[in-house]
Amino acid sequence: MSLRFGLVPVVVGSSVDAARSILKTNDLAFIDRPMTAAGKYTAYNNSNMLWSQYDDYWRQMRKLCQIELLCAKQLKLHEHARDEERRTVVLSDHLMITNLNMITRMVLGKKYVVKGSSGSSEDTTTAEEFGWMLQELFFLTGAVNIGDVIPWLNWLDLQGYIGRMKRLSKMLDRFLEKVLDEHDERRRRDGEAFMAMDMVDKLLQLVDDPNLKVPITRDGVKAFALEFFVAGPDSAASTVEWAMTELVKKPEVLTKATEELDRVVGRNRHVAEGDIPNLPYLEAIVKETMRTYPVAPLLTPQQSREDTNVMAICRDPSVWDAPMEFWPERFLGSSVDVKGQDLELVPFGSGRRMCPGRTLGLKMVHATLANLLHAFHWRLPDGVAAEELSMEEIFRLNVVRKVPLEAVAEPKLPAHLYVGRDRE
Numbered sequence: 001m002s003l004r005f006g007l008v009p010v011v012v013g014s015s016v017d018a019a020r021s022i023l024k025t026n027d028l029a030f031i032d033r034p035m036t037a038a039g040k041y042t043a044y045n046n047s048n049m050l051w052s053q054y055d056d057y058w059r060q061m062r063k064l065c066q067i068e069l070l071c072a073k074q075l076k077l078h079e080h081a082r083d084e085e086r087r088t089v090v091l092s093d094h095l096m097i098t099n100l101n102m103i104t105r106m107v108l109g110k111k112y113v114v115k116g117s118s119g120s121s122e123d124t125t126t127a128e129e130f131g132w133m134l135q136e137l138f139f140l141t142g143a144v145n146i147g148d149v150i151p152w153l154n155w156l157d158l159q160g161y162i163g164r165m166k167r168l169s170k171m172l173d174r175f176l177e178k179v180l181d182e183h184d185e186r187r188r189r190d191g192e193a194f195m196a197m198d199m200v201d202k203l204l205q206l207v208d209d210p211n212l213k214v215p216i217t218r219d220g221v222k223a224f225a226l227e228f229f230v231a232g233p234d235s236a237a238s239t240v241e242w243a244m245t246e247l248v249k250k251p252e253v254l255t256k257a258t259e260e261l262d263r264v265v266g267r268n269r270h271v272a273e274g275d276i277p278n279l280p281y282l283e284a285i286v287k288e289t290m291r292t293y294p295v296a297p298l299l300t301p302q303q304s305r306e307d308t309n310v311m312a313i314c315r316d317p318s319v320w321d322a323p324m325e326f327w328p329e330r331f332l333g334s335s336v337d338v339k340g341q342d343l344e345l346v347p348f349g350s351g352r353r354m355c356p357g358r359t360l361g362l363k364m365v366h367a368t369l370a371n372l373l374h375a376f377h378w379r380l381p382d383g384v385a386a387e388e389l390s391m392e393e394i395f396r397l398n399v400v401r402k403v404p405l406e407a408v409a410e411p412k413l414p415a416h417l418y419v420g421r422d423r424e
């Protein structure tokens, strides 16, 4: 499909063949990102991976992710932090903060976001403030700014987006500067004995590294850190919320999933990440959720404004039987995976620009969903019928539920397993 946004022609590929052409055969022609106000104002002048062009800087950052920041060893190292954060098991609002805390502990070393203003201190921000900043960032990153597609109108800032981006970037920068200052301070204090404990420590060490092909600046560190805790938590939280929505609507699927968990994990402990490979039905639910509700239905915009309509492919009746039906069984015994090889299912994209956080993202989604299902009985609130549940979506850079899911959770494990949970 060919469209026009202002002066910019846009081609949207909505079939598996078109996806192959855009993401595989001609991927180099489409791999750069467009120059946008969002990249300029909210990502330190395109200094993160998302908005960076396909150049040495981007290659260096991707390599760093692969071999240092998101490698299997690092993910294993932070497994305990992810397990601790999953203690919070109430839905929607808490999913986001739980995921955010998992990522911020990996990236920034400790929790900087706390629940409620009463818990905030000099070096933390409240969940409300941070949530607002993230929602604003998501909105502004996904919005079409008229000045990006009709450049001579840019100076007028007709929609007020550039003003909002500038305000937001000041708020984010204040927060990030505080984080970097704290990390610098510890490095100075520890001197020779300093050991990098988190991703910001590692990135700040690279700022001083004369051997890097492309220097990383302090702004680059901030852009990179910000990208991590923006790209991951919301995508994972939204996927889990959609999965839970389908499950409370379909008690037979919910029952099968909880039976599998009881069989594999039992009822005397919580689920651990190591259990996940033994939970094929749970995996099928996650794939079916990512098929039915891909978080980035158009992936992310490419320089030539070529987009892949993942949502259309995932709901295409010539590709999937009964595509509008939530039916995890379709993936049992199927080799179709989400790793980017099977172009009918690419929730993380495919090819060189594919999501670098997919392994971590999958761990977060599987383990969070497994814990929710294993630790609680779930049902819709009294008086709410499954068919009345709103399934409306809001389209931003990602797609989220318009109405947050409300469900009743009743503990089902021995009481001592909940001690100390949900206090954070």
Ligand code: HEM
Pocket: 049, 050, 051, 103, 227, 228, 229, 231, 232, 233, 235, 236, 239, 295, 296, 299, 300, 301, 347, 348, 349, 350, 353, 354, 355, 356, 357, 358, 360, 361, 362, 365
């Ligand atoms: C369920 C979880 C997640 C989903 C569904 C998801 C999905 C995606 C998608 C669709 C893209 C765009 C790919 C393209 O344009 O071809 C993307 C890009 C990206 N994702 Fe994820 N993601 C998830 C989790 C994460 C996590 C946990 C991180 C990091 C900690 C992350 C970091 C990134 C980054 C940095 C990019 C930009 C890559 C580039 O342009 O080079 N994502 N993600």
